[in-house]
Amino acid sequence: TASEIFREENIPLSQEIDEHSARYQKITGGLTVDWDGVEKTLPELQPFLQSPDRAIRERAFRLNCAAYAARRDELADIFDTLFDLRVKTARNAGFADFEAYAFRAKCRFDYTPADCRRFHEACEEVVAPAVERIMARRRASLGVDRLRPWDVGPDPRGRQPLRPFARVSELIGTSRRVFEQVSGHFGRQFQVMMDEGLLDLDVRKGKAPGGYCETLHFRGRPFIFMNSVGVFDDVSTLLHEAGHSFHAFEAHREPYIWQRHPGLEMCELASMSMELLAFP
Numbered sequence: 001t002a003s004e005i006f007r008e009e010n011i012p013l014s015q016e017i018d019e020h021s022a023r024y025q026k027i028t029g030g031l032t033v034d035w036d037g038v039e040k041t042l043p044e045l046q047p048f049l050q051s052p053d054r055a056i057r058e059r060a061f062r063l064n065c066a067a068y069a070a071r072r073d074e075l076a077d078i079f080d081t082l083f084d085l086r087v088k089t090a091r092n093a094g095f096a097d098f099e100a101y102a103f104r105a106k107c108r109f110d111y112t113p114a115d116c117r118r119f120h121e122a123c124e125e126v127v128a129p130a131v132e133r134i135m136a137r138r139r140a141s142l143g144v145d146r147l148r149p150w151d152v153g154p155d156p157r158g159r160q161p162l163r164p165f166a167r168v169s170e171l172i173g174t175s176r177r178v179f180e181q182v183s184g185h186f187g188r189q190f191q192v193m194m195d196e197g198l199l200d201l202d203v204r205k206g207k208a209p210g211g212y213c214e215t216l217h218f219r220g221r222p223f224i225f226m227n228s229v230g231v232f233d234d235v236s237t238l239l240h241e242a243g244h245s246f247h248a249f250e251a252h253r254e255p256y257i258w259q260r261h262p263g264l265e266m267c268e269l270a271s272m273s274m275e276l277l278a279f280p
Contacts, residue, residue: 001104001105001107002105004104005093005094005101005104005105006093007092007093009092010089010092010093013085013088013089013092014089016085017082017085017086017089020078020081020082020085021082023078024075024078025208025209026208027071027074027075027078028042028068028075028208028209029206029207029208029209030205030206031067031068031071032067032205033045033063033064033066033067035048035060035063039205041203041204041205041207041227042064042067042209043203043209043227043229044203044229045060045063045064046229046231046233047161047163047229047230047231048060049061049150049153049154050153050154050155050161050231051154051161052154052155052158052159052160052161054142054144054150054151057150057151057153057154058148058150060150061149061150086098086101089101090102099113100113106263106264107263108263108264108265110265135147135152137156138151138152138156139151141156141157142154142156142158161231161232162231162232163230163231164230164231164232164234164235165230165234165235166230168201168202168228171201171228171234171235171238172194172199172201175190175235175238175239175242176190176191176194178239178278179242179278182274182277182278186242186246189245189246189249190242190245192221193221193222193223193224193245196221198221198222198223198224199223199224200223200224200225200226201224201225201226201227201228201234201238202227202228203227203228203229207227208225209227210225210227211224211225211226211227211237211241212224212225212241213225213241213242213244213245213248213271215248215251215252215260215261217252217257217260220249220252221248221249222244222245222248222249224238224241224242224245226238226241236275236279239274239275239278239279240271240272240274240275241271242274242278243270243271243272243273243274243275244267244270244271246270246274247270247271248260
């Protein structure tokens with residue numbers, strides 16, 4: 001399929017897409033706000049969004065949004081540019097639009113965009129009302145007239161948020177012991193990542209947002225990238241990304257790069273399974 005949809009004229013377009021994507025990461029990674037005279041990155045606002053104090057949560061939420069809004073024109077320009085480049089890529093390869101091209105590029109042979117739309121409709125019919133009921137219970141528990149975006153993070157019973165670690169070294173060391181209890185094999189693999197500097201977990205100014213696991217194919221090693229700030233989500237994120245890492249260690253035995261990655265329909269199996277195995 002990759003051979004069928006390959007077009008030489010799409011090579012420079014792919015390079016442009018990568019450049020603009022990197023530009024987006026650079027802008028969003030550099031966003032900061034002033035919090036009581038201290039410059040903070042946006043990930044560092046996460047603890048405040050879990051505060052029992054509603055005024056603190058609202059302030060953190062609005063500061064986060066304002067940082068993006070201040071760069072609105074640049075971000076919108078990147079979006080428009082990427083949209084045009086992707087449409088052109090698809091048409092060069094003989095597709096009517098990028099959706100059709102993406103389904104082939106991602107090797108989605110077993111279902112169609114129409115199937116996805118039916119799934120969306122099912123979610124709207126069944127899942128959305130369930131979420132509304134959950135949010136109604138949260139609103140009642142918090143005792144507010146109207147639930148706002150800054151009300152979805154705190155404990156609905158007003159308890160102080162979990163602070164599972166203060167330093168990244170604690171997160172790494174404790175996770176190592178957790179993986180050892182799940183399987184000594186996983187513990188040893190995580191130790192390799194610790195020893196070889198393959199864990200970039202701390203938050204810092206200018207660092208791209210988000211978290212992911214990347215595979216360094218030549219070395220046969222995984223690499224985990226995160227922005228941890230001491231909240232519970234950081235723990236679940238590391239457990240999740242480590243699941244990808246353990247898969248990458250095992251998959252490196254396969255001779256061809258194309259054999260080492262499952263399709264998007266299955267790529268989260270190892271990561272989410274690791275969460276479930278490690279949470280106890």
